[in-house]
Amino acid sequence: MLKYSGDARFWSTYPATHKEYRPLANPPPPNSPYHKYGGLIARLELADALVCFTYSIWSRDYSRRSCFRETWATIEAFLGWCKHKWMAEDTIGDREKALLGLIWMIEGFIHGRKFQYAAKLTIDPEMDRVWSKMRAEMATLAKEVEISPSTVTPGQLPLGSQPTPPMLPSPASIAPSNSANSTPINNRASGTPSTASNTGNPSVPPRPVYTGPLALPAHLLPQLPNCADGSPPTPEMVAAAAKATTTFGPVFTFGLKEQSGGIVAAAYCMEQCQRVLNLPTMARHYPATFARMMGTSLAAHEEHEPDIEDEEGELFWPGQCITGEGIGWVCLMGKAMIKEFGRDIGYRGLEGVVPKPKPEEQGAEAEDKPAESAAGTPAITVPQVPGPIPAPALVQR
Numbered sequence: 001m002l003k004y005s006g007d008a009r010f011w012s013t014y015p016a017t018h019k020e021y022r023p024l025a026n027p028p029p030p031n032s033p034y035h036k037y038g039g040l041i042a043r044l045e046l047a048d049a050l051v052c053f054t055y056s057i058w059s060r061d062y063s064r065r066s067c068f069r070e071t072w073a074t075i076e077a078f079l080g081w082c083k084h085k086w087m088a089e090d091t092i093g094d095r096e097k098a099l100l101g102l103i104w105m106i107e108g109f110i111h112g113r114k115f116q117y118a119a120k121l122t123i124d125p126e127m128d129r130v131w132s133k134m135r136a137e138m139a140t141l142a143k144e145v146e147i148s149p150s151t152v153t154p155g156q157l158p159l160g161s162q163p164t165p166p167m168l169p170s171p172a173s174i175a176p177s178n179s180a181n182s183t184p185i186n187n188r189a190s191g192t193p194s195t196a197s198n199t200g201n202p203s204v205p206p207r208p209v210y211t212g213p214l215a216l217p218a219h220l221l222p223q224l225p226n227c228a229d230g231s232p233p234t235p236e237m238v239a240a241a242a243k244a245t246t247t248f249g250p251v252f253t254f255g256l257k258e259q260s261g262g263i264v265a266a267a268y269c270m271e272q273c274q275r276v277l278n279l280p281t282m283a284r285h286y287p288a289t290f291a292r293m294m295g296t297s298l299a300a301h302e303e304h305e306p307d308i309e310d311e312e313g314e315l316f317w318p319g320q321c322i323t324g325e326g327i328g329w330v331c332l333m334g335k336a337m338i339k340e341f342g343r344d345i346g347y348r349g350l351e352g353v354v355p356k357p358k359p360e361e362q363g364a365e366a367e368d369k370p371a372e373s374a375a376g377t378p379a380i381t382v383p384q385v386p387g388p389i390p391a392p393a394l395v396q397r
Helices: 002-013 038-064 069-073 076-088 094-144 218-223 235-241 250-276 279-285 287-294 327-343 359-368
Strands: none
Touching: 002 038, 038 069, 038 076, 038 094, 038 327, 069 094, 076 094, 094 235, 094 250, 094 279, 094 327, 279 287, 287 327
């Protein structure tokens, strides 16, 4: 009802000469808030509907401790439509922009929930199996080309090995030939020991250590086996291990693609959100909702406790979308923001919606209904959530 009312009210606010203008069957009185703030109330109805749909789907997820990606896909079209309406219209002031930030936050948390559950239930277990196979193949290839220390040529020493220091000469070998086992002869002028006759053996030059580039980064070297004598793997072993490969099936590859895309999308949505919706903005423009969050005794995992229709109960500032949780808190906060904003302009929620026409009237209107909006956005249908949903009373109406 809220979604239909928001669309119908938008069409009625266009000029009479506009191709998408459609007057309301029962327009509000000229002096009423619904006439004065028609466009803004239409956007509030769309945002209200989005919060209700999102809360409904989340309620089903929460009751089953899972994430149904197919169900979340049913809300994508409407979420994009709602966001487009808030971005296309003249959004004036930080208070209205905060509601646009709410839509960005809803989208970001949906992405976060999907990729977190996919990582936990599918991607990470499969990657463990893939890495186990890859590591075994790397070890096999490295062992096949292992070089024993006796055959290592200069420049091919095992990684991290150091040359053996030369042995120190014995005292007898460095004593002067004319005074064996005696004290050194003093210099006549200074009285210091004479070193002219001290001729020690030249030291053995150290063997070179391999310092060239490696085929694998340093953080992967501990994953390789050591040489037979316990020394680190040689460059040849590293190069051989770098040739290990594995294969991904189409299902897993697509899952990885969705995972990376979801992370990028969630980051972008939250970046857009935090520009216009943050705690300072809430404190300035939504003080009642802010006070309900700051004075709360609830914890992050208790998002099922509050009633979404309660206008005085405790709330909780949504945490990080990376946890996969928090959509309930986003919807509860969003509902409170819409009600607090709506009180100042006479918004009445479900009590003020434009009623849907009867089925026979709706069929006649469908012939004249524009297929696209002025911005070229395709017309969408209300997302349907299959099965019973343990959601609050507002969602079940």
